[in-house]
Amino acid sequence: MRSIDIHAHLTPQCFWRSTENGGDWHGLKREQNARGYELAVIAGACSTLPPRARFTPEQRLADMDSLGVDIHVLSPYSGFYNYHLDVATVVATSQDSNNEIYDMIQSWPERFAGLATLPMQDVKAAIAELERVMVQLGFKGAMIDDKINGVTLDAPEFLPFWKAAEQMGAMILFHQGGNTVIGPRINRYHLPNSIGNLADRAITFATLVMGGVMDACPDLRICLSHGGGYTCQGIGRMERSWHDRPANRGQNTQPPSQYLQRFYYDCIVYTESALRYLIDTVGIDRVVFGTDWPYDMEFDWPVSWILSLDSLTQDEKEAILWKNLERLLNL
Amino acid sequence: MRTIDIHAHLVPQCLWRAFDAGETWHGIRHEPGAGQGFAVMEDKRVELGHPKIRYTPEARLRDMDEQGVDIQVVSIHTPIFSYHLPPEQGRLLARDFNDEVAEMASQWPDRFAGLATLPAQDINTAIDVLDHAVNHLGLKGAELDMVVNGRNWDDPACLPLFKAAESMGAVLFFHPQPRDNLVLARTDKYGISNSIGVTVEDALLVATLIYGGIFDACPDLKVCVAHGGGPACFGMGRLDRGWQVRSEARLHIQKPPSRYQRCLYYDCVTDSEPALRYLLDHVGSDRVVLGSDWPFVQWDDSPVAWVKSLESLSQEEKDRILWQNLEMLLGV
Numbered sequence: 001m002r003s004i005d006i007h008a009h010l011t012p013q014c015f016w017r018s019t020e021n022g023g024d025w026h027g028l029k030r031e032q033n034a035r036g037y038e039l040a041v042i043a044g045a046c047s048t049l050p051p052r053a054r055f056t057p058e059q060r061l062a063d064m065d066s067l068g069v070d071i072h073v074l075s076p077y078s079g080f081y082n083y084h085l086d087v088a089t090v091v092a093t094s095q096d097s098n099n100e101i102y103d104m105i106q107s108w109p110e111r112f113a114g115l116a117t118l119p120m121q122d123v124k125a126a127i128a129e130l131e132r133v134m135v136q137l138g139f140k141g142a143m144i145d146d147k148i149n150g151v152t153l154d155a156p157e158f159l160p161f162w163k164a165a166e167q168m169g170a171m172i173l174f175h176q177g178g179n180t181v182i183g184p185r186i187n188r189y190h191l192p193n194s195i196g197n198l199a200d201r202a203i204t205f206a207t208l209v210m211g212g213v214m215d216a217c218p219d220l221r222i223c224l225s226h227g228g229g230y231t232c233q234g235i236g237r238m239e240r241s242w243h244d245r246p247a248n249r250g251q252n253t254q255p256p257s258q259y260l261q262r263f264y265y266d267c268i269v270y271t272e273s274a275l276r277y278l279i280d281t282v283g284i285d286r287v288v289f290g291t292d293w294p295y296d297m298e299f300d301w302p303v304s305w306i307l308s309l310d311s312l313t314q315d316e317k318e319a320i321l322w323k324n325l326e327r328l329l330n331l
Numbered sequence: 332m333r334t335i336d337i338h339a340h341l342v343p344q345c346l347w348r349a350f351d352a353g354e355t356w357h358g359i360r361h362e363p364g365a366g367q368g369f370a371v372m373e374d375k376r377v378e379l380g381h382p383k384i385r386y387t388p389e390a391r392l393r394d395m396d397e398q399g400v401d402i403q404v405v406s407i408h409t410p411i412f413s414y415h416l417p418p419e420q421g422r423l424l425a426r427d428f429n430d431e432v433a434e435m436a437s438q439w440p441d442r443f444a445g446l447a448t449l450p451a452q453d454i455n456t457a458i459d460v461l462d463h464a465v466n467h468l469g470l471k472g473a474e475l476d477m478v479v480n481g482r483n484w485d486d487p488a489c490l491p492l493f494k495a496a497e498s499m500g501a502v503l504f505f506h507p508q509p510r511d512n513l514v515l516a517r518t519d520k521y522g523i524s525n526s527i528g529v530t531v532e533d534a535l536l537v538a539t540l541i542y543g544g545i546f547d548a549c550p551d552l553k554v555c556v557a558h559g560g561g562p563a564c565f566g567m568g569r570l571d572r573g574w575q576v577r578s579e580a581r582l583h584i585q586k587p588p589s590r591y592q593r594c595l596y597y598d599c600v601t602d603s604e605p606a607l608r609y610l611l612d613h614v615g616s617d618r619v620v621l622g623s624d625w626p627f628v629q630w631d632d633s634p635v636a637w638v639k640s641l642e643s644l645s646q647e648e649k650d651r652i653l654w655q656n657l658e659m660l661l662g663v
Contacts, residue, residue, distance in 0.1 A: 199531040250521045269568055270572050
């Protein structure tokens with residue numbers, strides 16, 4: 001029995017080191033708020049970093065041990081996507097972060113694997129960095145936002161990126177950074193996260209499918225975090241829209257439901273019934289283990305939670321906890 | 332055995348008469364084009380594409396007969412809510428619409444019931460109009476949009492309307508706009524604002540009312556949300572998690588959001604049997620009611636036949652959905 005977590009963030013030590021004593025990391029700064037919480041400051045905007053974001057690799061490993069998690073497939077903190085900054089800065093922050101992940105993998109090859117962060121606002125630079133981490137550093141793929149400076153990933157300018165990712169066998173994990181579709185409407189009750197993340201992920205599914213990306217790249221591997229959000233619940237309405245309103249059809253050759261099994265989905269859905277629904281909708285070979293470490297929206301005691309679920313067979317639990325990712329990422 | 336449908340849109344005949352006379356209807360201008368052309372208002376242009384939205388009550392009744400629907404609880408076609416109007420103009424629009432619906436219900440009391448439209452841009456005027464609609468015209472409540480000129484429904488200014496609806500026993504049916512919702516800011520392609528945007532709005536409304544403490548403030552308030560509340564129920568685990576870990580999510584409620592799910596009603600327009608089954612298992616079969624989304628959903632046969640055909644539902648559940656719950660809720 002193993003457990004491999006595809007949704008585990010890293011706020012790199014190079015950021016913490018460089019921002020000690022008021023310093024900056026490629027222009028990114030750090031402050032403390034009145035309650036002593038650490039804040040990352042990027043182009044004047046602050047985001048709160050949770051206490052464990054500062055953990056050293058050794059502290060992280062101890063925490064993983066306590067949770068029963070064997071492998072973190074590390075991805076750099078989504079707050080450092082930096083797609084709105086100039087390309088040179090983002091290439092620098094991306095390479096620093098990715099190199100640190102590489103060092104962690106070198107030191108603990110049994111415990112860490114890597115997903116890169118990429119300068120997605122410049123497709124050529126993004127492809128170059130993806131190639132560097134895949135070919136030279138042995139990464140498994142990359143994590144990107146649902147939109148790049150407001151543009152969804154079905155836009156034609158991203159097709160070379162998708163072709164490259166497909167050709168390299170990279171797993172692309174979608175994870176929001178910054179605002180979701182909910183933020184402009186309402187900022188209360190954590191709704192931009194608790195509804196917004198799930199809405200954004202469904203939009204990503206729909207745009208990639210109907211934008212023709214999945215047809216253009218039949219071997220592309222995409223993982224939608226947070227269980228794909230509202231995708232599997234909403235597939236019925238997407239399907240009906242496609243059937244009833246031909247004007248709304250995109251470049252997809254099949255109805256939307258036929259693409260559910262082209263994606264992977266992490267298991268961060270919090271309830272047994274929702275996880276069962278996800279498995280029944282997309283198939284057990286498509287659901288992988290993810291925890292959202294170390295954020296407050298991670299789910300508690302994830303390994304024992306999966307093991308405790310009465311409605312899953314032992315085979316299903318093992319597929320989620322490790323077998324699917326072992327196979328997919330060759331771990 | 333009866334069938335009562337809470338989700339049935341109406342573009343009133345008074346609007347068509349104005350258009351036919353070359354006049355505007357409360358600021359809405361007709362622009363000829365494909366189908367029935369377009370309704371043009373302050374900042375938008377809405378396609379009036381579906382032929383049935385011009386149906387007279389008699390033609391609508393024939394269509395209901397074909398669908399096996401005994402009673403439609405009709406409500407205004409949401410793109411013409413017109414909350415941008417000054418309140419007194421909004422009151423006039425509502426009066427025209429509500430009077431026409433009341434007339435339909437009085438002429439065919441066994442076939443139509445009505446939900447008012449309200450000038451929700453001004454809460455006091457809206458309460459006044461709701462009171463008239465419920466207590467003088469005999470309407471069953473009102474239909475409302477998910478947001479009114481940028482104001483969300485958890486705004487304390489809205490509470491008097493909920494209190495008034497609660498005291499009147501009025502049902503508030505919430506329905507978003509298919510072509511004017513928050514998903515459009517992300518993408519306007521592939522009808523995603525309708526296929527995903529509409530249900531995201533439904534879920535956001537459920538969450539906003541729950542987190543806003545509306546059901547503690549108004550325990551007897553009757554709220555029904557279109558499209559089964561969208562993915563609110565499926566995504567309730569994340570709403571609960573947010574409540575656990577974020578103090579701002581606990582500002583108005585002492586219990587996790589999932590504990591409030593059963594305070595609302597949901598129509599059955601879920602577009603899939605597993606999604607409907609999931610909803611029933613979590614909110615209870617006494618909280619799910621028949622909706623057709625007339626005339627915009629092209630049911631293979633009819634919404635009634637669809638519900639009847641579902642193998643994962645018991646006969647008792649089907650009866651509750653098809654008529655018993657709405658009979659009790661609306662007193663029809």
